[in-house]
Amino acid sequence: MDEQTGHSPQLTKLRGRLADGLARARLNQTQLARRAGLGRTTVSEALSPQKPVPSAETVAALSRALRLPEAEMLALQRTAVQQAGTSTTEGPGRPIGEWAPHDLEVHRAGPGPTAAGSDMSAERAWPAYVRREHDRVLDKTVDDTMAGRSRIMVLVGASSTGKTRACWEAVQPLADQGWRLWHPFDPTRAQAALEQLHRVGPRTVVWLNEAQHYLGDRAVGEQIAAAVHRLLVSRERGPVLVLGTLWPEYATQYTALPTPAEPDLHSRVRELLAGHLLAVPDAFDAPALAAARALAKDGDWLLADALTRAHADGRITQDLAGAPELLNRYQHAGPAAKAVLQAAMDARRLGVGLHLPQAFLTDAATDYLSQSDYDQLSDGWAEQAYAELAKPVHGKQAPLRQTSPRPVRRPPAPASAATTGAEAGKGPQFRLADYLEQHGRTSRRHLCPPASFWHAALTHLAHPDHLNRIADEAEKRLRLQWAHHLRHQAAVHGSPVALALLAVMRAEAGDPDGAEVLARQAAGHGDTDVLRQLAEMREEAGDRDGAEALAQEAAGLGDTDALRQLAVTRELAQDWDGAEVLLRQAAGLGDTDASRQLARMREEAGDRDGAEALLRQAAGLGDTDALRQLAEMREEARDRDGAEALLRQAAGLGDTDALRQLAEMREEA
Numbered sequence: 001m002d003e004q005t006g007h008s009p010q011l012t013k014l015r016g017r018l019a020d021g022l023a024r025a026r027l028n029q030t031q032l033a034r035r036a037g038l039g040r041t042t043v044s045e046a047l048s049p050q051k052p053v054p055s056a057e058t059v060a061a062l063s064r065a066l067r068l069p070e071a072e073m074l075a076l077q078r079t080a081v082q083q084a085g086t087s088t089t090e091g092p093g094r095p096i097g098e099w100a101p102h103d104l105e106v107h108r109a110g111p112g113p114t115a116a117g118s119d120m121s122a123e124r125a126w127p128a129y130v131r132r133e134h135d136r137v138l139d140k141t142v143d144d145t146m147a148g149r150s151r152i153m154v155l156v157g158a159s160s161t162g163k164t165r166a167c168w169e170a171v172q173p174l175a176d177q178g179w180r181l182w183h184p185f186d187p188t189r190a191q192a193a194l195e196q197l198h199r200v201g202p203r204t205v206v207w208l209n210e211a212q213h214y215l216g217d218r219a220v221g222e223q224i225a226a227a228v229h230r231l232l233v234s235r236e237r238g239p240v241l242v243l244g245t246l247w248p249e250y251a252t253q254y255t256a257l258p259t260p261a262e263p264d265l266h267s268r269v270r271e272l273l274a275g276h277l278l279a280v281p282d283a284f285d286a287p288a289l290a291a292a293r294a295l296a297k298d299g300d301w302l303l304a305d306a307l308t309r310a311h312a313d314g315r316i317t318q319d320l321a322g323a324p325e326l327l328n329r330y331q332h333a334g335p336a337a338k339a340v341l342q343a344a345m346d347a348r349r350l351g352v353g354l355h356l357p358q359a360f361l362t363d364a365a366t367d368y369l370s371q372s373d374y375d376q377l378s379d380g381w382a383e384q385a386y387a388e389l390a391k392p393v394h395g396k397q398a399p400l401r402q403t404s405p406r407p408v409r410r411p412p413a414p415a416s417a418a419t420t421g422a423e424a425g426k427g428p429q430f431r432l433a434d435y436l437e438q439h440g441r442t443s444r445r446h447l448c449p450p451a452s453f454w455h456a457a458l459t460h461l462a463h464p465d466h467l468n469r470i471a472d473e474a475e476k477r478l479r480l481q482w483a484h485h486l487r488h489q490a491a492v493h494g495s496p497v498a499l500a501l502l503a504v505m506r507a508e509a510g511d512p513d514g515a516e517v518l519a520r521q522a523a524g525h526g527d528t529d530v531l532r533q534l535a536e537m538r539e540e541a542g543d544r545d546g547a548e549a550l551a552q553e554a555a556g557l558g559d560t561d562a563l564r565q566l567a568v569t570r571e572l573a574q575d576w577d578g579a580e581v582l583l584r585q586a587a588g589l590g591d592t593d594a595s596r597q598l599a600r601m602r603e604e605a606g607d608r609d610g611a612e613a614l615l616r617q618a619a620g621l622g623d624t625d626a627l628r629q630l631a632e633m634r635e636e637a638r639d640r641d642g643a644e645a646l647l648r649q650a651a652g653l654g655d656t657d658a659l660r661q662l663a664e665m666r667e668e669a
Contacts, residue, residue, distance in 0.1 A: 008083035011053055014076040018047055021066030036065035053080045055091055056199035074198070082236060091201030093182025096175035101126075104183055105209045106164045107321035107394055109302055127302035127320060128295045129169050132162075132288050134280050138170040145241040146177065150232045152242035154211055154273060156251045157280030160321035160394040163245040164209050166280065171205050174241070183207040190217040190224060197227040204240050206231070211244035215254060215269045225268035251277055283314030292316060309434040318397065323435045325393035330436055333399070336377065336385040339368035343456075344400060344432040345440025346449045351469025352461065355405045355429040358386070360460035367450035386430070403431040454482040464495030471498065592623035599629065608633065624655035631661065640665065 022032060033043040038061055046054035046062060054062075056077050063073040102108060109127050134155065141153045155163040171181065182204055184192035193214050200206060206228070208214050215221045228242055246254075255273055258264045284292060289311065296304035302320065310319040330341055343364035344356055352360075362382045366374065378384075389400035432440075457470045467490035474483035490498035584598065595618035602610040612633060618626035627650035634643035644665065650658035 008080050010076050010083055011080035012049075014053075014059070014073065014080055015047060015049065017068060017073065017076070018062055018066065021062075021068050022047070025066055032062070032065060036061040038062070053077065055201075057092060057196075060199070091180065091182070091204055092184070092196045092199050093180040093204055096171055096179055096181045096205065099181055099183075101165070101168050104164065104168060104181075104207055106168050107160060108324050109320040127306075128300045129165065130284065130288050130292045130295065130303075130316070131169075132166075132281070132284070134278050135166055135169065137278055138166060142170050142173055142241065145239045146174070148239050150238040150240045150242075152228065152232055152244075152272070152276050153278055154208075154244040154246055154251075154276055155278050155280050156246050156248055158247060158282055159396055160318045161280045161282055162317040163280050165317070167207070167209070167243045167245065171241070171243070174203075174205060177203070179203045179205060179241075181205040181207055183209070184214075189213040190220050193224050194220050194227065197224070197231060200231055200237065200240060202238055202240065206240060206242040208242060208244035211246050212250040214244075215266075215272070216250060222266070222268045225272045229268070229272055246277075282318075284316050285314070289314055289316075309438060318394070319435065321394040322397040322433070326397060326399055326433050326435050327439060329389075329391075329393065329399050330439070334385070334388060335369055335373035336365070336381045337388045337399075339365040339373075340382075340385050340389065341399060341432070341436065342368045342440075342444070343449075343453060344430070345437065345444055346447075346453055347457075348432055348437045349441045349444065350449070350473040352457075352466045353463060354431055355403055356432065357460050358428040358430060360456045361430060363459065364449075364453045364456035367452035397433050397435075399433050399436055400430050401433075402428055405429060448477045448479075454479060454486070458482070458485055458489055461489075462493055464490050464493040464498065467493060468495045468498045592618035592626060596623070596626055596629060599626075608637075619649075624650040624653050624658060627653075628655070628658055628661060631658075635665070640669070 022029075025032070027035070029043050029047065030040055033040045036043065038058060042054075042058055043062070045051040046058050054077065056074055059073050059077045060070055062068075063070040138153060138155075141151045144151050155166060157163050171179070180201075180203065182196075182200060184196060184206075186192055189210075190213060193208070197206075208228075214224050217224065231237060231240055232242065251273070254266045254269045255277070257270075289307075292303050292307060296307055303316070306316050306319040306323075310316050330338065333341060340361050343361050347356055347360070347364070348354075365385075369377070386400070386402075390398050390402065392398045392401075454470075454474060457467070461467055461470065467486055471483045471486035471490060474480075474486055487498050487502065491502055599610075599612075599618075602608075612630060616626075616630065619630065627646050631643040631646040631650070634640075634646060644662060647658045647662040647665075651662065
């Protein structure tokens with residue numbers, strides 16, 4: 001019948017041997033299908049003389065079930081295919097459209113529905129794809145395969161840089177053309193590849209993700225490289241597309257030339273990869289970031305979420321890949337490790353800087369533990385907790401990693417100011433993962449830290465701004481005693497904000513001398529506002545000399561606002577001469593606001609010439625408000641040309657109010 005239907009002698013021989021094996025085994029086709037792990041129809045078609053050549057996969061399974069020599073049977077199958085001039089539609093793998101990206105080891109992105117407890121399917125929790133330069137090279141490779149040429153491309157990049165996702169996006173046009181995809185992994189990646197590469201048929205994508213597991217295998221890596229090369233050059237088996245991914249260290253290892261004295265362990269791998277490595281950058285460049293922002297603006301919440309954390313360094317894919325595992329590590333951490341993480345989350349959301357001292361975290365964590373967990377702590381609990389939290393997840397992220405702050409480079413400053421902001425505490429410092437920091441800000445926003453947190457802040461933190469912010473947060477939560485001590489500690493370390501607040505508190509408590517001491521310390525750290533506040537309080541108390549002395553002190557430090565504020569107070573009290581003296585002092589120090597204020601007083605007193613002189617002095621210092629005020633005076637004096645010239649001068653300096661004022665004059669005219 002094979003001869004009558006035009007089948008080749010090799011196919012007749014293949015089917016004859018299968019039929020003989022079936023007879024010797026005393027099995028029917030249903031029993032054979034069960035033993036071979038195949039469908040009843042597949043077995044029937046393989047034995048039927050009216051059907052085309054069975055696939056290599058089917059022949060191999062039947063040979064094993066019937067204890068026939070597998071290599072000989074596969075050789076007969078390949079010859080039958082060649083003689084028939086056709087290819088079987090089956091082979092390793094299945095249609096691309098039947099694969100889910102996560103089954104091909106594409107990292108789940110973002111916090112994900114499973115982590116958030118949502119009913120949304122995993123496939124829907126998928127960010128839009130941002131195309132980059134390497135995607136264009138991949139597209140060209142795919143175009144070549146669709147034109148009938150077999151190709152290989154191996155993407156090289158660090159962990160979670162988007163290599164596997166790029167491969168997945170690249171093969172989608174092939175899915176529309178009915179291509180298959182084969183991902184060898186069972187029983188091991190290397191064994192699966194070695195045993196089945198010779199069965200790969202045309203129009204198949206060979207998926208070698210984490211290619212070091214195939215090409216770097218000490219026993220069979222070179223054989224796999226040779227088999228892939230044979231597949232690529234076999235015309236009767238093409239076109240095929242081989243896609244792989246590698247970390248840079250593996251790519252360097254496999255492509256490095258050996259020295260004459262050492263064996264060449266990767267010669268076939270090196271030949272296979274030559275000219276077929278494609279670099280994937282660690283971070284999004286400016287065009288990719290712009291594209292990501294546009295997609296986020298259009299409603300892609302995963303990209304929008306990642307951009308809030310990774311927009312500065314462009315490590316978007318690492319953030320997306322690491323977020324689910326970071327959250328999982330936090331939720332399933334041991335009691336001590338979770339307590340340290342919660343202390344770190346609270347520290348960041350309440351205002352402590354990025355670099356958290358280990359001593360602070362260790363002391364702060366104790367009250368986050370239940371009494372039962374606290375009783376079970378061993379002597380080395382802290383070291384164990386930090387070791388647990390330092391283990392990395394995708395994207396080289398860790399829940400809590402040790403960090404080395406860069407030294408601060410500032411211009412030379414007085415000794416008192418140079419130490420401001422320096423963290424006095426020595427020892428290791430740690431940084432909380434950005435995603436966990438953001439998670440803590442939302443999930444813990446209604447929680448108040450326990451007493452150990454405030455005590456650790458008071459004991460171990462030394463940055464004045466951090467201490468002052470923690471004091472503010474303690475006060476908001478009515479931890480008033482902690483707030484009081486933290487505020488004083490911030491003042492000790494030179495926080496001008498804390499010093500100013502304490503100065504006002506001293507003044508309100510009736511201790512003006514103590515208030516002045518603290519105010520001068522704050523001014524020495526750059527905060528002169530408190531001097532102005534104390535000057536106003538002295539003025540209200542009737543101590544005009546004391547108020548003026550404080551205002552003069554602030555002015556000497558470059559803050560003339562205190563002089564102007566006192567002048568307003570004197571003017572309201574109808575002390576015109578006293579107000580004018582103060583304003584002239586401020587104007588003499590270059591305060592153009594004072595010059596304009598003084599000009600208004602001169603004009604009200606009928607001294608228009610004096611007022612204009614003051615305004616021209618301010619205008620000479622670049623104050624366009626003074627020019628507009630002069631223009632108003634010129635217009636009132638019916639000197640419209642002079643007014644217009646002054647407004648044009650102000651407009652030429654970038655004052656758009658002057659243009660508007662000039663337009664109104666033209667409309668009125």
